[in-house]
Amino acid sequence: MVYIFLYLFLEVMVTTYFASILGGFATFLEIIITAFIGIFLLKNFKFSLMMNIKALTQGEITQEDFIKQNVANAIGAILLIIPGFLTDIIGIFLQFGILTRILTKVFTFKVAPKQNQTHNENNFYYENQNFTYTQKRRYDDDEIIDVEVIDDSKSIKHS
Numbered sequence: 001m002v003y004i005f006l007y008l009f010l011e012v013m014v015t016t017y018f019a020s021i022l023g024g025f026a027t028f029l030e031i032i033i034t035a036f037i038g039i040f041l042l043k044n045f046k047f048s049l050m051m052n053i054k055a056l057t058q059g060e061i062t063q064e065d066f067i068k069q070n071v072a073n074a075i076g077a078i079l080l081i082i083p084g085f086l087t088d089i090i091g092i093f094l095q096f097g098i099l100t101r102i103l104t105k106v107f108t109f110k111v112a113p114k115q116n117q118t119h120n121e122n123n124f125y126y127e128n129q130n131f132t133y134t135q136k137r138r139y140d141d142d143e144i145i146d147v148e149v150i151d152d153s154k155s156i157k158h159s
Contacts, residue, residue, distance in 0.1 A: 007086075014086040031083045038080030038091065045074060072100040 019027040052069055055061045061069075076094030079087040093099035 011084045011086045014089075015084050018085045030085075030088070034080045034088045034091075035083070038077045038082075041073070041077035041080065041095065045077065048073060068100050068104060069097070072097060 015027075022030070049070055052061065052066050056063065056066045072094045076091040079091030079094065082091075090099065
């Protein structure tokens with residue numbers, strides 16, 4: 001709750017500062033223009049997402065970079081839609097990756113340790129880039145066990 005009030009306070013202070021410099025009409029135009037830019041970026045997000053998926057599958061970027069780029073672009077576009085100079089500044093920094101680089105230096109991704117994948121009798125493992133695919137072996141009919149469960153509970157009422 002404190003963070004919301006802190007954000008609102010900073011947003012009002014930054015917006016009134018820039019509005020006093022630019023004037024009312026220019027501030028209004030800035031809000032409208034950045035909202036249209038944010039909507040345009042959000043509508044075209046699927047194209048950049050498809051390009052990033054292609055780059056990820058071809059091994060050109062890592063999973064961390066994929067997540068960083070797509071989350072930053074989506075949040076940046078949403079922040080551009082929200083009126084206010086502070087959210088617009090943060091949204092532009094997220095679109096260009098400036099704030100993303102700063103945040104990833106402060107907060108690092110935890111990477112799971114790689115396990116050695118081997119071929120055994122029951123499973124076939126294939127490791128490609130950062131993805132692991134598992135294919136189960138089909139069992140023969142003589143290895144299937146048929147089980148019947150009989151409940152002797154007297155608490156069940158029969159109708």
